[in-house]
């Protein structure tokens with residue numbers, strides 16, 4: 232087996248485009264779930280709104296990319312309001328039910344035959360809708376012959392290099408704002424709502440308003456994940472925005488440690504490293520004949536790596552329930 | 568009346584309250600000369616159970632009023648109703664001359680009526696100091712726009728922190744400032760909740776069993792604090808089961824049983840009241856307290872009042 236290829240691939244993906252997408256989705260969830268205690272199970276829906284906004288508006292309606300992005304953000308805000316207004320006054324479970332359902336509705340509507348001309352049905356939309364973004368590729372501006380970025384073991388193609396750079400820059404900006412928010416008195420109110428919203432109310436805090444702000448901010452960050460997702464492949468497919476996206480984002484968040492600013496970054500790197508490493512390792516091991524064919528077929532690797540990652544997560548929850556960045560002291564308190 | 572009080576600045580307000588309340592007859596629902604809280608016909612039913620059925624209640628401004636009654640009398644439910652944590656079936660009440668019935672809880676708190684909970688609600692995964700800072704009113708940094716611009720709120724945060732530490736020292740919690748509130752003992756949680764309520768600069772504090780689980784030595788200093796609150800012009804309404812404590816600090820005692828107010832008066836006279844003793848000891852079960860208890864107790868109260 233070519234270990235350096237396996238490791239190189241795993242490291243490239245650990246900080247790659249997928250990792251960026253899930254990191255952003257998880258940062259949004261961190262605001263909602265980690266800091267406010269809101270169970271948004273529809274982060275895929277927010278990402279879909281962002282992704283479809285740029286694809287549909289640019290391809291079908293001939294808008295520019297930047298105004299389309301603005302519409303995507305506006306769309307996420309509207310979605311947060313639609314989901315939040317009826318549920319945020321109720322118990323926490325209502326938001327969970329409504330968000331998971333809404334995300335599925337968004338996916339099913341966008342893949343439906345009825346709206347084929349707008350959303351492209353189950354095939355989605357493919358087109359050069361992120362061309363305006365790729366035109367700004369600074370690597371090409373510097374070096375017209377640029378063929379891709381190589382940083383040690385990390386390798387990215389021409390276009391991927393630019394969206395990779397822009398993606399991590401976006402994460403840095405989002406995290407800076409996020410950090411400023413959660414360490415402010417505003418963030419303190421969010422945490423108090425997570426701990427006990429009646430206590431927050433008894434101290435004069437308008438709990439409903441803060442929950443709404445948190446839901447909106449987290450949803451907009453989810454839409455940013457959708458932008459990166461759509462722009463990186465210059466296509467949107469409805470089934471990429473199924474509940475799995477949401478739950479992987481939760482996995483990333485919990486792996487890294489909820490209510491920690493850098494939790495999603497650590498979580499996404501470890502998550503994608505493990506997924507890719509295990510997949511590549513199993514493929515290599517099969518090829519080298521280390522694993523007997525009757526035990527594992529090549530087409531089963533995809534499933535098996537998730538089983539192994541799931542096992543790893545279980546062990547993590549048993550031995551380090553606070554995630555990698557979490558504070559064990561905080562968890563011990565819940566025992567009371 | 569407030570003008571009256573202002574004219575008496577030379578005198579401690581406590582004696583003023585005692586004197587004024589001394590002239591009020593001992594009847595359930597009796598009007599007070601300067602009531603900060605006036606509630607009428609407050610009714611709350613849970614299924615077939617009438618938890619609260621208060622015909623009229625007034626709380627004198629600047630007084631320490633105790634609300635007592637047996638378990639299940641409806642004291643906590645009445646607190647919940649008055650502070651917006653529960654909705655009444657019927658009822659009107661004003662606070663400081665403003666109608667606050669059915670107002671959301673956070674607006675009640677902002678209007679100056681702040682409560683604590685019988686089952687403490689500390690914010691476990693916030694430090695004790697953060698619990699205190701949270702409670703400070705009018706924080707610029709609580710606006711989402713200002714939150715990202717620390718220079719807008721840093722100065723205020725310092726002032727808030729100083730105030731929080733001052734209160735924590737008063738409540739013997741200063742050494743715990745950096746600990747998670749979830750690591751506090753039951754009694755310490757009671758103390759933190761009370762200190763936190765005071766961070767909001769309340770006009771009136773509603774304390775639901777503030778002394779439950781607090782050790783006797785600390786109880787004495789807490790009683791002193793509550794007296795200080797009165798000296799600084801605050802109104803205190805508190806629920807308490809310990810009669811010695813009630814006798815010790817309250818200017819006025821309101822007795823609830825089965826949702827109704829069955830007696831009112833200064834501590835000495837209320838505790839001598841046979842019906843209050845009955846309600847507490849559960850004697851004379853043959854005597855109707857609910858059916859037409861209202862008229863009965865009123866009549867009795869008039870007989871027994873001096």
Ligand SMILES: Nc1ncnc2c1ncn2[C@@H]1O[C@H](COP(=O)(O)OP(=O)(O)OP(=O)(O)O)[C@@H](O)[C@H]1O
Nearest residue numbers: 613616618636637638639640641642643644645685
């Ligand atoms: N949410 C609720 N649902 C149903 N019944 C309730 C509810 N809250 C209170 N009750 C009932 O209302 C009555 C009054 O309860 P409440 O908690 O006000 O009593 P309390 O006077 O505070 O008693 P304690 O001194 O034990 O704290 C009780 O009989 C209780 O069972």
Ligand SMILES: [Mg+2]
Nearest residue numbers: 642643644685
């Ligand atoms: Mg009670």
